[in-house]
Amino acid sequence: MSEIDYLNASYTLRSWFLTTDHKRIAILFFASLTVFFFIGGAAATLIRIELATPQADLVSADGYNRLFTMHGVIMVWFFLIPSIPNTLGNFIVPLMIGARDLAFPRLNLASWYLFMLGGTVTLFAIFAGGIDTGWTFYTPFSTLYSNSYVLVAVSGVFIVGFSSILTGLNFIVTIHRLRAPGLTWYRLPLFIWSLYATSVILVLATPVLAITLVLLAAERFFGVGIFDPRIGGDPLLFQHLFWFYSHPAVYIMILPGMGVVNELISCFSRKEIFGYKFVAWASLAIAAVGFLVWGHHMFVSGQSLLASLVFSFMSFIVAVPSAIKVFNWTATLHKGSIRFDAPMLYALAFIGLFTIGGLTGLFLACLAYDVHATDTYFVVAHFHYIMVGGMVTAYFGGLHYWWPKITGRLYSEGWARAAAILIFFGFNLTFFPQFVLGAEGMPRRYHVYPPEFQVWNVLSSGGATILAAAYLLPLFYLGYSLFFGARASANPWNAPGLEWQTASPPPEFNFATQPMVTRGPYQYSTDFEPEPQNA
């Protein structure tokens, strides 16, 4: 029982906060992200409670604006973007490719410190007085009219951007240089392919965000005329720059989720992913074309009609590789041997919710309908289906799948399945009504609203209550498993991936001997041996 692994190798604070072990850094990220997830979630809960009635009752108008800004900023930059890459990715990537660590272990630690610094600065802005610009920081509101802590919050986001860049850089170099002997590109698990695509976007797009935020600060602080027309600027320039980052950032937030789902679908249907190469290249296609669609956020802004036409066309094109993925996942199930463990429930939920999110994305890419639907709850519902229904669901799926590897413990399968099902229903009840609200014309970011919208808002708020409770469940049963869960074997899912060929939890340097790879990633034994879990 006293095998030395990465967790019990040392217990000092120093050994955690100055560690260069990718597994410990993943744990540091995991703990910090969990805190941010629940802060952002608390803001969302307050928003939904406020919206249960058409009048203002819980918070003031300024309070409401600060809540949704805080929810957006925290969830986008301090949860969704780093979620899978920095926790599961950090932990699993070196294990999956048979490496001892990431290429730059100290850069990895620096990434966490930058994340924490950015997070602290942003939290300071939020608790010192808040920000009321929305997570999009649109000018000239943010540069001239907002009386809130814009500069501080923008600094926080600026800093955390460097954390993203360092992580992206680290992954790219690691995947190029540290693959085990015999691990060719087409033998890589698809999780690696999607993280590679994600990293390319992180490295190329994040600097543009940094530049944009510096320009914003220059205008707000020094009065340099860049975005404000009164001093010679152009407000739409900000939108172009911001969405040049923020639309690719949407793919940063979904590609890793797609990557996780490949692993889950394949494992729990005991089959190779159908159309491996198509799925792999679809990730890179999304990353590339994703840079050419930003103008679809600006169809009603007064940009030229021709530009709108081109951006609409490109937005339809970028949907094709996503469609390819969905079809391939479905085809993978055909003639599989499917078991419905908690991770698989999350994966199936992901396919359904992501597809709804993707299809409603086509509504918004479609020019004439976007004129009606943009800036309404239709958009809010659409991107929550992708971000929460997609990414967060995949995050939970991956977390459950690799939990035995990360912690060396098994969680309660019964509770895990119950939570997965509850999250699915809570999610749909929260966000489906918002499609109806948007189609009927309720604008987003409204603190008070006309009474005819109340019915759907009440449904949505009711769903949010269920969803909030469902998201708390894993905190308890996963937390419980840390101390009282049964010990996990090295390979509880009987999976062929390299990460399962070492102990759970892995030793400090991952593998006792350098693994060699002679086959593709998904060589599952055709008949599923039922693995008893402690239900």
Add this chain to the structure above:
Amino acid sequence: MWREWIPFWQGGLSPYGGDVDLLFIGLLVASSLVLGLLFVLLALFCIRYRAGNQVDRANHEAKSWHWEVGWTTASLVCFLLLFLWGANVFFEIYKTPQGELTVFVVAKQWMWKVQHAGGQTEINALHIPVNRPMRLVMASQDVIHSFFIPALRLKHDVVPGRFQDVEIEAKRPGHYHLFCAEYCGTDHSGMTGEIIAMEAPDYAAWLRQQGPGTPLAQEGSALFRELGCSGCHGTGSKVRAPLLEGLYGKPVPLADGSTVIADDKYIRDSILLPRSQIAAGYDAVMPSFEGKISEDQLLRLVTYIKLLGENHP
């Protein structure tokens, strides 16, 4: 469009409202088909191929490329059709306004100020006659707002520093919501109003009832003198400045050799940024009025200059 041949189809409340609704239904049907197919397949595979169920799993599809090409092409064709359909209706919504009636809308934190050509002013309300296209010229005094009438399927941002014009037309009388759809600060959700579409006689009566306001052009004429414009642009002035009579709607040759049409936007830019487009043959001596003039004053001046154009064809 062709929707007129669909039996029992109720056209929308605006000329293109029905087209947008039909597009929505088209998108809904296409999505439901895809989603339905996907869910049926997922359910079918999950039940049939559940672990432990004794079914034939041999000979599963090994070569996949023809499936890949199949569904990629199918999605692409489907998407292209939706793209073309959406673009087609889009150009109907944002076509160049033709309406001979012009109404000015000034958006500011947090109200909509509407000014009719006859001088009638409304706050957070806009009266329009039915079945008569109207040209809205919109400007923002501060941050970005967005003019959104869900019932008419019409939305356009109002970005500070420029005029934006859209055409608005309602097919049936009624009261419709007006929302600000672009987040604009504290009272964003209070920046709402009403569009009141009326039959032509009712609209005429309403205009009369508002009492004789000073027409915008007349106020603009007063401003033209107060702000000193007439000192240079007036007839008989000593400074050599372009005459504005008969200017509106005409091509203006510029110093850099290009030509622009003297529309609202050009006149506005010439007042605020006189050095950006200099008329050929004139010196760049006009001072900028940026920051010295409000959107309300600006649109009065533009209306006046426009009138000068119409009186001198």
